[in-house]
Each structure stands twice: as C-alpha cells, then as structure tokens.
Amino acid sequence: MKLALHSRKLETERSKFLIDSIQDILNRVEFELIISDALAPYLEKVAPEMYAQLSVFSTTEELRGVDFMISIGGDGTLLQALTYVQELEIPIVGVNAGRLGFLASIQRENFSNTLDSLINGYYSIDERTMLGLVSDREDLFGGIKFGLNEFTILKRDTSSMIVVHTYLNGEYLNSYWADGLIVSTPSGSTGYSLSVGGPVVIPGSENFIISPVCPHNLNVRPLIVSDQSVISFEIEGRSKNFLVSLDSRSEAVDATIELAVKKCAFKAKLVSIGGGDKFLETLRKKLNWGLDNRN
Structure with a gap:
C-alpha cells in the first residue's frame, strides 16, 4: 500500500509526534511512503537519516498510484494536501496535531490504530463537495x-x-x-x-x-x-x-x-475511522454543545 504524507513545520512537541508517526509507517512492511516537497526541507533538517530513506513528490502527477494521503497538522494542512491531490480524489487521512480540527478529525494518540485500520480496511470514505x-x-x-x-x-x-x-x-x-x-x-x-x-x-x-x-x-x-x-x-x-x-x-x-x-467537478474524500457520524461528534466536542456551567 502506497502512502503520501504532507505536513508543515510543527512546534517542538508536535514535531516529535510527526517524526514518531513517520517512523511508525516505515516500520511496517505493508507501506511504501513518499513525502511532500513542503515537508522535505524540514524533515531533512531535523531527521536527515529518515529523510534519506524517502522519495519526495511535488506535483499531482507524481501521486498517481498512491492509495492514501496522510495529512498531519490542522485543518490548514489538510487543505494544503488537497492542492496536491486535486482531481485524483485520493482519500485523505486527516490527523489532528493542531488545535480545533473540524476536518482533521483523527486524534494523534489514535495514529497507530489508524494505520492498522487502513491495512485491514476498517474505514469509510466521507465525500465532500468543493x-x-x-x-x-x-x-x-x-x-x-x-x-x-x-x-x-x-x-x-x-x-x-x-x-x-x-x-x-x-x-x-x-x-x-x-x-x-x-x-x-x-x-x-x-x-x-x-x-x-x-x-x-x-x-x-x-x-x-x-x-x-x-x-x-x-x-x-x-x-x-x-x-x-x-x-x-x-x-x-x-x-x-x-x-x-x-x-x-x-x-x-x-x-x-x-x-x-x-x-467542483471532483470531490474531497476524507477517511473516517470507526462508526458513527464524525461530523456531529466533532461539532459537539469543538463547539461544546450540550455543556452547561451549572452541570
């Protein structure tokens, strides 16, 4: 299974999560990994040995054959990932290493389990109009x-x-x-x-x-x-x-x-892990629906 990964320079704590996540992918024989040209200079600086093992993509054409695009960051990072994917409609796994995260709804502590779900096919695709x-x-x-x-x-x-x-x-x-x-x-x-x-x-x-x-x-x-x-x-x-x-x-x-x-003639395809309506769940969590100081 071929994965593409896009991220941006993250704060120190989140940078460690990014490096650990890439290493988790590389440790699994089921995956082949390439990284975006936006991530490459940062990864080359903070983890040169890891960077040397990876290929870099910069265009949509170079993503042909990719099964999933992983976006690690916030919603802004996921929106950037879409500019690479474009009409190929590659499903995007949005991992929230940011703050709010309506689109990047997979929490970073669940990343390893998410990889297991991709391998075993335990996921659904949420199609979004653009x-x-x-x-x-x-x-x-x-x-x-x-x-x-x-x-x-x-x-x-x-x-x-x-x-x-x-x-x-x-x-x-x-x-x-x-x-x-x-x-x-x-x-x-x-x-x-x-x-x-x-x-x-x-x-x-x-x-x-x-x-x-x-x-x-x-x-x-x-x-x-x-x-x-x-x-x-x-x-x-x-x-x-x-x-x-x-x-x-x-x-x-x-x-x-x-x-x-x-x-738009094509759609964004977002990967959802687990059952239930993740959009409604995210609304309740992020907008504090149903919470009251009296409770």
Missing part, C-alpha cells in the same frame, strides 16, 4: 482554482466598504454593501462563514451558503442555495483592488476581473 472558481484569469491561484471550505471576496486593508453585485444562474440576486462576501460549502460552514453569522450545514446537504461580511444593511442575512447554482459577481468600490481567497490562499485582483463559482 467549490470551483471560474475566472478570465487563468493564472489566478496558480491555476489551482478550487476550495473545500469557501470562496471569499474582501475589501483591502482599511479601504471603505465594497459592493458585490451577485447573480444566481445569471439572475440578479442582490448587491451586498459590505466588507466582503463569503460563498461556503457545507464543510466550510463551521469556518469563516460561521464567524459572520452563517448557519452550520451538514456535509452532504448539497448546498452553498452566501454570507456577507459586516453588511451595511442589517436586514441582509446569510442565504442557502442549491450547489447546482452558478454564482457570479461584479465588484465595485472606491478602491480598484480587492482580495479574493480560496480557503487559505489569497490574491489581489482589480474590478475588471470576471468571477463565478460553481460545484
């Missing part, structure tokens, strides 16, 4: 124009609010006078969208959430639409430059750019 960005700028985001969590349009720095004219399948929806606008997937509903008042949406609901950031009109509220919709935008404001982002990747654009989002 957003695809359509733009007249082919070089935007280095050509990696998709995101698992959200697409965002924001004003720059301290400039005045912007107006985002928004269309749903070509039909005029609204002009959002705001600091920005978020289009989120159900997976991203627990992220940036939630922080501006958007609803939590269960993965698999086949929806997008349109949420304004600090809207000027207080009667403007988040809106849930079908993920079969094409959502397009025209931006205007006193400043001629704006920020657009896909998950954690941001770029500056000007008002002449054409932008639209729709359901």
